[in-house]
Amino acid sequence: MTSEIDWRRAAACASLPQRYVFTRNPSEAEHTLRACNQCQIRRECEAVVDPSHTWFDGVSGGRLWRNGREVAV
Numbered sequence: 001m002t003s004e005i006d007w008r009r010a011a012a013c014a015s016l017p018q019r020y021v022f023t024r025n026p027s028e029a030e031h032t033l034r035a036c037n038q039c040q041i042r043r044e045c046e047a048v049v050d051p052s053h054t055w056f057d058g059v060s061g062g063r064l065w066r067n068g069r070e071v072a073v
């Protein structure tokens with residue numbers, strides 16, 4: 001067993017256009033949020049991105065973030 005994650009294979013959003021992942025727009029984020037519901041690395045995604053400490057804009061861990069704050073969608 002390895003602790004390495006093949007992110008490209010594991011990420012349910014990997015085949016989506018990046019503008020749907022790194023977006024501040026809830027309607028664009030919907031596509032990715034649906035993928036998050038099926039994603040096997042959801043918890044790891046948020047742990048690695050660490051949105052609130054990186055002022056992240058986009059979708060991570062099944063939530064939309066803007067300037068590191070969760071956006072209600």
Ligand code: SF4
Pocket residue numbers: 010011012013014021032035036037039040041042043045046059060061062
């Ligand atoms: S949790 Fe969502 S944003 Fe993160 S890798 Fe999975 S599908 Fe992509």
